[in-house]
Amino acid sequence: MPAHGRRADAVRNRQIALDAATALLGEPGTALTVEAIAKRAGLGAATVVRAFGGKDALLDAAVAELLRPVVQRAKDLSGASQPDRALRTFLAELMDFQSAYHGISTELRGLNVPATTALRAELEGVVRAMVARAQRAGVIRTDLEPDVLTDLIGQTAFAIARFDGDLAGAYLTVLMDGLCPSTR
Amino acid sequence: MPAHGRRADAVRNRQIALDAATALLGEPGTALTVEAIAKRAGLGAATVVRAFGGKDALLDAAVAELLRPVVQRAKDLSGASQPDRALRTFLAELMDFQSAYHGISTELRGLNVPATTALRAELEGVVRAMVARAQRAGVIRTDLEPDVLTDLIGQTAFAIARFDGDLAGAYLTVLMDGLCPSTR
Incomplete structure (x- = not known):
């Protein structure tokens, strides 16, 4: 040939x-x-x-292919005029993704997956920027640091998506109300 | 002998x-x-x-010994006069416990641990009753079912305790505000 x-x-x-x-x-x-x-x-x-x-490089390429549009979607939403709504919209879509592919984290544990690691870090950065922007716009609470809120949101959203994706709506309702800068 | x-x-x-x-x-x-x-x-x-x-029975007995006082503490708090505060107090203590023993779930996966399973179910029942009582008292939101709220709380609290116990305070602040029956 x-x-x-x-x-x-x-x-x-x-x-x-x-x-x-x-x-x-x-x-x-x-x-x-x-x-x-x-x-x-x-x-x-x-x-x-x-x-x-090898397996590491194969899974890294496969997961990176799945993650790239998720990161792009976060970027697209991060300039929206209503940053709290954009955050909720993005989280709902992210949780759908995590429910559909909830084995990814377990599968990748201990593997060398640089492309995936870079995309995850990028995604976290974009979400942190969305949170900070919503704080500056006065639509989410400012008594907690963007880093803290981003960790809270990231970990809890993933836990719910993994446990039962059908709970995502209820979770987001409680979360967004909890993030609201209220007159409490 | x-x-x-x-x-x-x-x-x-x-x-x-x-x-x-x-x-x-x-x-x-x-x-x-x-x-x-x-x-x-x-x-x-x-x-x-x-x-x-065998290992199953040994770990079952050890974890059950750890869990029994946690379940008892939930029961003791479940009749408190301010059910939302009692729920927050209990969750803070539960998350301390989960941070200290966060390997338990992984260790028990796939094992036959009837005493632990029964205590976990009992604990979930006590928390569900605390949530329902707080709803009846008008101190947490009633637009979501006690079962849904109990799952949300249980899964997210565990995720945070496991990820970084230092985030428990910030998490509980956002959660309790999100559970509040507000004038929104």
Whole structure:
């Protein structure tokens, strides 16, 4: 086979393996081994390893592909005219995502996933900026630091999404009322 | 050795093993194997197994011993004259406990721990009753069901305690304000 044919094959196999990994990430209870991903992709395990160099790099690429639009959505919403509403809208969407892919954190534990780590840090930064902006606009409480509120929101939203995504609406109602700068 | 001496030894060994297990439960990162518990107790692994019949029963007894006073404290507070304050007080103490023993859930996963399961269910029931009572007293919001609020509170409090116990105060401030029946 000529060199450009092999390159085209490699690119195609890489994408097929990524799609398989992404699909498996959304299926709770699936063991995300290279073998399972290769089987779903209809490829040999050796081909998958050759395309990525190993499980860490494969899962890192798959999760990064899933996270990129989430980070972009946060950025898009972070300039909205009603920052508290934008925060609630974003959290609702984030929790849908976390419910759908709630095995990701467990799967990635202990793996070397630099692209995912960078995207998570970026996402946290964008949310912190949304919180700070809502504080400056006077629509969320200012007696707690943006860092503290961002940690609170991040951890509790994830816990609820993971436990039962159907509770997201009730959670967001209590949270946003709790974040409200009231006349208390 | 006469029979009553052997019985006294068995009772003593059982308590020594329980104390060792309880101590290890409070040390993050410790692998809670029968061997590790026996070593800490200064007993042979066979003696520990003989006293409890296995790891499941040993951990079940140790965690139940830790949980019993927590459940009792919830019961004691559940008749307080200011049910919202009682709920906050109890949650603060519960989160201290969860921070100190935050490995328990992971350690118990997949084990057969009937005493612990029963105490957890009892605790959830007591908290649900505290929430319902606070609603009837008009001090927390009634637009969400007690079951929903109890799940929200339980999951988010645990997530914060586990992530960083120092955030408990800020979390409880936002939560209690969010639970407040306001004029919104």
